[in-house]
Amino acid sequence: MRAGLSHAPARMGLNVTNPLDQLRRCSVAVDLGSARTRVHIKQAGLVVDEPSAVAVNTFSGALIAVGTAAERMDGRTPGHIRVVRPVCNGTVIDIEMAQRMLRALVGTTVRRAWRRRGAMQRAAVTIPHNADPLARSAAVETLTGVGAKQVELVDTPTAAGVGCGLPVEQPEATMILVCGATTTQIAVLSLGAIVSATTVPMGGNTIHHAVVQHLRNHHELILPSQAVRPLHLALTGGNGGTTEVWGRDVATGMARTVCINPDDVRAAIEAPLIGLSDAIRSVLHNCPPDLVADLADSGMVLAGGSAQLPGLDERLRAGTGMPVHIADQPSLCAVNGLAAMVEGQIRPLGAEVH
Ligand SMILES: Nc1ncnc2c1ncn2[C@@H]1O[C@H](COP(=O)(O)OP(=O)(O)OP(=O)(O)O)[C@@H](O)[C@H]1O
Ligand SMILES: [Mg+2]
DSSP states (O other): EEESSSOOOOOOOOOOOOOHHHTOOOOEEEEEOOSSEEEEEEEEEEEEEEEEEEEEHHHHHEEEEHHHHHHHHOOOOOTEEEEEEOEEEEESSSSSHHHHHHHHHHHHHHHHHHHTTTTEEEEEEEEETTTOOOHHHHHHHHHHHHOSEEEEEEEEHHHHHHHHTTTTTSSSOOEEEEEESEEEEEEETTTTEEEEEESSSHHHHHHHHHHHHHHHHHHHEEOOOOGGGHHHHHHOOOEEEEEEEEEEETTOOOOOEEEEEEEHHHHTTTHHHHHHHHHHHHHHHTHHHHHHHHHHOOOOOSSSSSGGSTHHHHHHHHHHHHEEEEEGGGGGGHHHHHHHTTOOOOOOTTTTTT
């Protein structure tokens, strides 16, 4: 299956023949992630990079906070406030909340600017490569609800590949892993299209939960979410030094600290990482041998926020025997790639084929 730039215009049934032309006519690029939402406006740059979170009053339905402010409230709210995450697994699961979040995040000034330029007439948005029709129409509906007349959908791995500066339009294989919060999308691209791909339900949140679960099972401690990051950082040390974290004792409910060895953390996250290496092998298995040969030299590039997980690159190198590189600014690869498409900075995909 080859599925690179895929389109689901707001007016369904339109026959799109030139994907890049359509994308160049977009003035806003949106990467709606489970963890973060990023919005690039043509000729204005990245105007939003905020957590995909909305805090609402459950009695009145009023919006209390969005983005960073809403995320800060998570886990600390009284009964009448709920923090909602309208995007899960890279797809919009609560269209109304996603629209309210986008409206609030882009703010009045930016909204005015994009209306002046007719920017919101056409919008491009990333979508997981295997998104089903429901997920596709949810993305389209979200964007049309905030003013877009037409919406172009672009596979996240293709956008991220472009954003990492990979030569995705060349007749050679490039492999990208988009390591998000809830999923990792693994894709081999050639001539601007996905040749083989899969999505693993494993991301930064999975690693986070594995560590929390380990502490609960082995140390009877419930970790607050901000205590997990120091444990991740301890993985880079690899010198056996311990890290002290505090949490709530499962039995007594009192706060206490515990010293954790990096090897314990490594063991806790081993299972999801094995799953990731297996998924990479299955993607390669479905690739033509010539493309696999290309990848033996070039290896894979890690994009997405979780690409920064300490030691992930080394673990994948050891698990697959392939070179592994981390993209510059991995969190921004998808939105930057989409931005390059709408700004007309890339050549037509497949243009090198004679
Ligand atoms: N420096 C870091 N070290 C480890 N993990 C990180 C770091 N920075 C971000 N992350 C993790 O990256 C994830 C967010 O990545 P990203 O912004 O690519 O996700 P997303 O696009 O919103 O999610 P998805 O693609 O799954 O919908 C979070 O799980 C976060 O914990
Ligand atoms: Mg993402």
